[in-house]
Every structure is written in C-alpha cells, then in structure tokens.
Amino acid sequence: MSDTLAENAELTMTDQVYSDDPLSDRETDHYRKEYVSTFVDKWDELIDWRGRAESEGQFFIDILRARGKERVLDVACGTGFHSVRLTEEGFDVTAADGSAAMVAKAFENGQARGLILKTTQADWRWLNRDIAGKYDAIICLGNSFTHLHEEKDRRRALAEFYAALKHDGLLILDQRNYDAMIDNGYSTKHKFYYCGDNITAEPDHVDEGLCRMRYSFPDGSSYTLNMCPIRKNYMRRLLQEAGFERVRTYGDFQETYAEDDPDFFIHVAEKS
Numbered sequence: 001m002s003d004t005l006a007e008n009a010e011l012t013m014t015d016q017v018y019s020d021d022p023l024s025d026r027e028t029d030h031y032r033k034e035y036v037s038t039f040v041d042k043w044d045e046l047i048d049w050r051g052r053a054e055s056e057g058q059f060f061i062d063i064l065r066a067r068g069k070e071r072v073l074d075v076a077c078g079t080g081f082h083s084v085r086l087t088e089e090g091f092d093v094t095a096a097d098g099s100a101a102m103v104a105k106a107f108e109n110g111q112a113r114g115l116i117l118k119t120t121q122a123d124w125r126w127l128n129r130d131i132a133g134k135y136d137a138i139i140c141l142g143n144s145f146t147h148l149h150e151e152k153d154r155r156r157a158l159a160e161f162y163a164a165l166k167h168d169g170l171l172i173l174d175q176r177n178y179d180a181m182i183d184n185g186y187s188t189k190h191k192f193y194y195c196g197d198n199i200t201a202e203p204d205h206v207d208e209g210l211c212r213m214r215y216s217f218p219d220g221s222s223y224t225l226n227m228c229p230i231r232k233n234y235m236r237r238l239l240q241e242a243g244f245e246r247v248r249t250y251g252d253f254q255e256t257y258a259e260d261d262p263d264f265f266i267h268v269a270e271k272s
C-alpha cells in the first residue's frame with residue numbers, strides 16, 4: 001500500500017485490530033492498528049486536559065526554560081496536549097506523531113484554541129527523514145516510548161532523537177513504573193495523566209514482555225494498548241548508550257521518591 005493510502009486507511013479505521021491471540025501482538029508497528037479514529041476521538045476524555053495540566057503543573061515548562069530551550073519537537077504529540085500547552089507558553093513547537101489520526105486531532109485541538117500548530121506525521125524510527133532542522137528539545141510523553149516492542153527499534157528511535165537535537169539538546173521521555181507493576185502488581189492513584197471521570201485504565205495482562213492496558217469508558221466502549229513494560233534502569237542505560245551524557249530520572253515529577261511509589265518515571269537526558 002502507498003503511504004497516502006495507508007494514512008487514509010488509518011484515518012477511517014474504527015475497530016482496533018488484534019490477532020486471535022492479542023497477547024501475541026508484540027510488534028513495534030502495531031500502534032498503527034491501535035490508534036483507530038474512534039479511540040483517538042475518545043483520547044481527550046481519557047486524559048482530561050484540565051486535570052492533566054493541574055497534575056503536572058509547570059514541570060516541563062520549568063525544565064525547558066531553566067535550560068533556555070525554545071525550539072521543541074513533540075515526537076508523540078497524540079491529540080496535542082503538550083504541543084498546545086507549550087505553544088501557549090511561547091515555545092516554538094512542532095507536533096509530530098506516527099499516527100495520521102493523532103496528528104489530525106492535534107491540529108484540530110490547536111485550531112479550537114486559536115492556534116495553528118506546525119504538524120508532521122513521522123515514525124520515530126525514520127524521524128530525520130520527515131522533519132527539518134535541529135531542535136533544542138524533544139519531548140516523548142504519555143508512556144509513548146513503550147510502544148516500541150523491540151530493542152533494536154528503541155535504539156534506533158533514540159539514535160534518531162539524538163540526531164535531531166542540537167549539540168546541547170535535551171530529551172524528556174516518560175514511562176509507566178513497570179518495575180512496580182511487574183514486581184508488585186498494578187496499583188495507581190489515578191492522579192497523573194489519565195484523569196478523566198468514570199474512566200478506568202488498568203492492565204488486562206502483565207508479563208516481562210507485555211503490558212496490555214485496557215481503557216474503559218462510561219458509554220461501555222473499551223480499547224486496549226499493547227505496551228512493552230521496560231524497566232527504569234534499562235531505559236536509563238539505553239539513554240546513556242545512545243550518547244546522552246547526563247540522565248536524571250524523576251518520579252511523578254519529584255526528584256526524590258521511593259522506587260515503588262511513582263506511577264510514572266520521567267527521564268531528562270542531556271546531550272552535553
């Protein structure tokens with residue numbers, strides 16, 4: 001299928017596609033079959049923009065401003081929450097995502113707030129083919145990176161991020177606390193990221209190679225995402241091996257935390 005045909009097909013798909021045994025769907029490309037238009041339309045109910053803005057406060061803005069970063073590439077823009085927020089705060093943002101439906105939704109959400117977002121569809125594994133110039137900072141948020149199921153894809157995506165950054169660029173990448181999920185079972189205070197009322201986000205299945213999350217909505221609909229449950233220290237090592245000189249990891253936006261407590265880890269990786 002040509003790129004344009006594939007994009008159009010993605011924009012009109014309404015049912016998520018899994019094989020007969022969904023627990024066997026562990027490929028990096030699978031995200032394209034998960035973010036179907038009906039799920040994309042529901043995403044903002046799931047994340048609740050106002051609640052999310054309150055939860056994370058000025059965290060990302062402060063980190064970027066403290067280091068004088070202005071030109072930001074949001075490589076997993078989704079429906080545009082961070083792209084819109086950072087644009088409103090005066091950053092020069094490009095919103096990118098591998099899903100055509102997500103990019104279209106981000107643009108629409110920007111327009112609804114009086115913004116014309118710069119958008120592009122780009123898969124991380126071929127990022128530099130589809131973007132122009134170098135960036136001060138890249139953000140990859142909302143547990144997005146854990147859509148990569150194979151180590152070679154994780155290394156490749158990080159190499160692309162590294163190459164798209166200026167010599168002193170910064171990468172901010174977050175992930176669920178899978179260590180706690182694998183070692184102790186799942187629990188969440190439901191406070192960060194997925195804040196929508198009456199919506200549940202919980203794992204259907206967790207093993208060392210798969211975390212299948214289920215999102216259930218008040219209208220009875222439910223959608224799933226098959227993610228790869230990468231551990232915190234493994235992710236830190238990958239960042240270092242990709243060439244980032246300093247990697248600082250926060251737990252739920254705090255510098256100090258007990259390992260099991262946070263729902264999310266946020267890695268801030270500096271090139272120099």
Ligand code: SAM
Nearest residue numbers: 031076078097098099102123124141142144147
């Ligand atoms: N950052 C947004 C948020 O926090 O609301 C979206 C998070 S959503 C869990 C993950 C996003 O990553 C989706 O929009 C998906 O299309 C994108 N994604 C997953 N794998 C990708 C890849 N290989 N290249 C580019 N985008 C990808």
